[in-house]
Amino acid sequence: MSNTETRPPELTCGGESEAERPADVEVLTPRDVPLGGPRAMRVRRTLPQRARSLIGAWCFADHYGPDDVTGTGGMNVAPHPHTGLQTVSWLFSGEIEHRDSLGSHAYVRPGELNLMTGGHGISHSEVSTPGTTLLHGVQLWVALPGEHRDTERDFQHYVPERIPVDGGEVRVFLGSLAGDTSPVRTFTPLLGAELSVAPGAEMTLGLDPAFEHGVLVDAGDVLTEGTAVRPAELGYIAPGRTSLTLTNRGTGPARLVLLGGPPFGEEIVMWWNFIGRSHDDIVRARDDWMNGTRFGEVHGYDGDPLPAPELPNVPLKPRGRAR
Template identity: 80%
Template sequence: MSNTEVHPAELRCGGGLDAARPPAVEVLTARDVPLGGPRAMTVRRTLPQRARTLIGAWCFADHYGPDDVAATGGMDVAPHPHTGLQTVSWLFSGEIEHRDSLGSHAFVRPGELNLMTGGLGICHSEVSTPTTTILHGVQLWVALPGEHRNTARDFQHYAPAPVPLDGGRALVFLGTLAGDTSPVRTFTPLLGAELSVDPGATVTLDIDPAFEHGLLVDTGDVRLEDTALRPADLGYLAPGRTALTVANPGPDRARLVLLGGPPFEEEIVMWWNFIGRSHDEIAQAREDWMKGTRFGEVRGYDGAPLPAPELPNTPLKPRGSKRDLREQGPSAKKP
């Protein structure tokens, strides 16, 4: 997805800014972000925010739907660039057509992972297909570590097999969980999985104590380690735990997305669709996009690429606590 804010702020995050001791489960609530236009679909943005900017290398999480595309027009995101990150597309319903400057032409379908590596620079478009009636899913970004932030562009697709759990099931699209390991390549250790918890069931999972974790609720009112989470909430757990317990007291199956990774120690700068390490690095990426260099071309999309917004006059300075940071989240566009 792409950010079309006219004056996006520059965001510095990571770098050991989590100095305060968090509660056992930190509950992060989402904010609504319209994708553009009077009939646009709206996404619920959980990362980044003032309370927390990263969970492992996960730096961006949009949760959208169920969206009636007959009412909103669905998703139509014109070609736009990315640097220094990987995009993770995961659907619960609907279908999205993906085209990128690597030449990839693929479809995002429920239960199938599409992962695109931006690295030094890539551009892509995302359009919900004509057969889609309800669009529902998550769009996630992963920050690349400094030594790999200029890696070559790449695209991977993976359809994980369901893993039965005592009281539910898992689809492990990144990393390892419940004895299942995804073959998809990442540049830092990561966990990404869709979880289903049966009505009245409790699921306990072994987790890596070196990881911090975030549990995003799609459907159902659940309890994470005895802390109540409602749909669109994200429950955060700090490193040090060897197990995670989710209870679903309701009458319907609960669906959740579990994210994890070791704390990301580097400080990153995220502005618009770029992730870098300095204002100058971001400014160069913007200039290259506007000049039509570096990012390649998306073929097969009917329309012009998105122009980059203007940079701020002065870069933001890092501050002592991330709660003092000016938070900005990338937002997608529907013309």
């Protein structure tokens, strides 16, 4: 998915020290962002934000729907570039057609992971299919560590199994949880899983204490370690915990996405759809995209690629650390 903001902020993210992280669950509220033109669907963005820029290597989280695409026009994101990151597409309902400059032509469906590695540079398009009525899911980005940020472009597809646990079930699309491990390759240790908690139930899962975690609530009346986290909010949990307890106080199932990873030890610069390490990295990536080099072509999309926004006229100002 593209960041379609016309004036995207340029952010320096990362470098938060563990000593500065709170011991309890920190609730991050989303902001609404339009995805495209005047009839565009809107997404709820919880990462990055001023309070926290990364959770492990997870650096971007958009949550959208359920969106009636017959009223909004759905998702139609023209070819756009990415560098220095992996994109993670995960749906709850609907279907999205994916095309990229690697030549991949695939569909994003509920319960199926599509992971695209941008590395040195890739471009892709995303369009909800004509048969989709309700579009609902999350789009996530993972920052690549410095030694791998110029890796070759790649695309992986994986369908995880439903793993029953006390209180509900989990589907692990990245990393390991509840005795299940995803085979999908990442460049830093990561956790990504969909959790379903039964009505009135409590679920306790073992955690890697070296990881920090984020619980993104999609639906339900949920307590995360006793703290209420409402739908579309993200509960942050600092490293050090060996377990996570989720309580569904509602009469219907609760659905959540659990993200995790060890604190990312590098600062990154994010602007539009690029991740670099300096302002000059971003300038070069933008120039390459506008000049038609480096990112390849997306074939089969009916329309023109997205032009890059204008860069800010001021030098990069580093973000403050999370408190």
